[in-house]
Amino acid sequence: MRAIAAVLMMIALVVAAPATPASAAPGANFQNPIVGTPNSADPWLGYHNGSYYYTATTWTGRIYIRKSATLAGLRTAPETTVFTMSQPNAVSNMWAPSMHLLNGRWYLYYSAGPSACCGGQRQHVLESAGSDPMGPYTYKGALVLMPNNGWSIDGSVLTVNGINYFVYSAFNNNSGFENGGLQSLYITRLTNPWTPAGIGTLISEPTYAWERVGNPVNEGPYPLQRNGRTFLTYSASYCGTPDYKIGSLELTGSNPLARSSWTKMASPLFQRNDTNGVYGPAHHSFFKSPDGTEDWIVYHANDAASQGCGTTRTSRAQRIAWNPDGTPSLGVPVSNATVQAGPSGELGNPGAVTVQRLQSYNLPDRYVRHSNYAVRVDPAVTPALDAQFRIVPGLADSGAVSFESVNFPGHYLRHNNYVLRLEPNTGTTTYRQDATFRQVAGLADSSWQSFQSYNFPDRYIRHSNYVLRIDPVSTTTERADATFRRVS
Structure with missing residues (x-):
């Protein structure tokens, strides 16, 4: 033919x-993963003043940031050390960094603990000297979020009506990492970027069957906002299973600190796709295209169902969409063989x-x-x-x-x-x-x-x-x- x-x-x-x-012309073509092992789980990615910035879990006492003019370029961008931990009980096992620009400075939140993993994980925060995401950074302190300074991880900042809140994961009843229990989502108001107003309040527990595969888990909360609506997306089920996935709450009430103000979606937004060879796609963040017209997700996933919760996970990205009812549609995780067009507006490409x-x-x-x-x-x-x-x-x-x-x-x-x-x-x-x-x-x-x-x-x-x-x-x-x- x-x-x-x-x-x-x-x-x-x-x-x-x-x-x-x-x-318009989309950005440079790329294929997943955008960043490979070993420092590529629990990714955060943002676009600021002409460049993408990327950071992820290292399992060590160092925090790295990559910088690139294109999404495709992150794969080979150098890892720049922006902080080496030396605080008491926080010298290793850095997980889930999340960066937020607040009042003209960047705040980098991360989970860390002692060299013995993983019952000592707590939230910590760095502050940039100015508006450059590459820093330099100084240590601002640990965030006390649970009674008796209990276990807490995966924090990020949610802003509603000009007020900053800190959302994170911990065990209900403050049962601790070693004692099991339901790993759930909590929220507290921030009096400033490094100081919680008080102990967090519970807003979500893993209640659906799809949130309880392996272990009952809600973790990795990250906000997604559009047209006046606020969604709090999160990772569900145990990260060591291929059924680690993404769910969502929506803020349907007036008080973000009240559990009654949040409505959980009954079905997951994003999950494994065996046909495409993508397992455990979750622990994610969102970013805008350079021209501001597109919403994108960055997440980690494995290439095999047998891979678990360690350094096999790589960072992947893809464009997301919005349903006519205003809810997010994250689509299906794409195969690593699929060629994707980069975000709209890369390198000054015009228009949407x-x-x-x-x-x-x-x-x-x-x-x-x-x-x-x-x-x-x-x-x-x-x-x-x-x-x-x-x-x-x-x-x-x-x-x-x-x-x-x-x-x-x-x-x-x-x-x-x-x-x-x-x-x-x-x-x-x-x-x-x-x-x-x-x-x-x-x-x-x-x-x-x-x-x-x-x-x-x-x-x-x-x-x-x-x-x-x-x-x-x-x-x-x-x-x-x-x-x-x-x-x-």
Whole structure:
């Protein structure tokens, strides 16, 4: 079939209007992991003044930060030591660093303890001298968060209505690391970035079965806010199992310190995907793209179900989406083989990437959507994100377009034996060509659009029995089947 592609490329399109490229260029392509072992579990990643900053668990007495102009560049960026611990009972086992810019300075929160792991873990905080995330840093102190200065880990800062709160994980009833119990989520107000107003109050325990695999655990809380709504995402189940995953609470009441103000989502947001070879995807943070239009997650995961809670875990990143009801959609953890486009606005690339649906011309109640990776036109698409695509410059020709799934990052519409599928980007020349289409004036109505195959230019995207294909188009019916409108 591909042997005739070169000949078909010579066929001229007489009636085509000029192609309309997408409005922005994504960042540099990358593949997971963004940072490999050994210092790559429990990652925090942020973007500030033109650079990405990354830090993660080291298991030692040192804290490192990486800096890069691109997300892809973090993999080879040097580790810079920003702090070496020497405080009493806090000289090793550094876990879960989390950085926050408060009042013009960076505060780096981390868990640490003595050389014997892990019953001595407590929260500590560093302060930067200025607004540079690389420091230098000074030690501000330990945060006393539980009765009798009990065990506490995984802290981060949540800001609601201008008030800073500290959210973290500890054992209910202050039962301690050695005594088991329910590892739960707590919150307290901060009087300043290094001083809690008091002992924390319980806001979430591991109650669902999916939160209790291996051990009953809620840990790694991290805020996610959008359009006035506050979500507190967290890691659930034991990190030594492949079923470590991400859940979420939403602040539905007025007092963040009250457990009654938080509503837990009944299902996890993000979990293992055996098909993609991703196990235990959790302990995460979120960051914005450089142009501020996209939300991204960074998390750790294992490559095998048998790997556990140690240094096998690597840091991965992918774009997230939002459901029409305003709740977050973290999607499916992508395979390490999938080529992803970097965040929008990297290295000064202009504008936001367009997210739209494709409406059928002759079946106007139907939209292009993916369903179990098949591509169809359907009405009343559920979930709605299955019908939304990032329309980006063509993978094989920047003057054309490609269609990336909103909720399956790195997956594009591509033809395979003339049938359209949603498939992960393998980065090959064949894939890029199969996933590239020239936008032309609608074959049935010039105010709409049609999409000509890049490598089979006698064929256009059209629906046939509701299934999307690329076919030659000659009849009135075929022209209508091959005409679509890009709508928000």
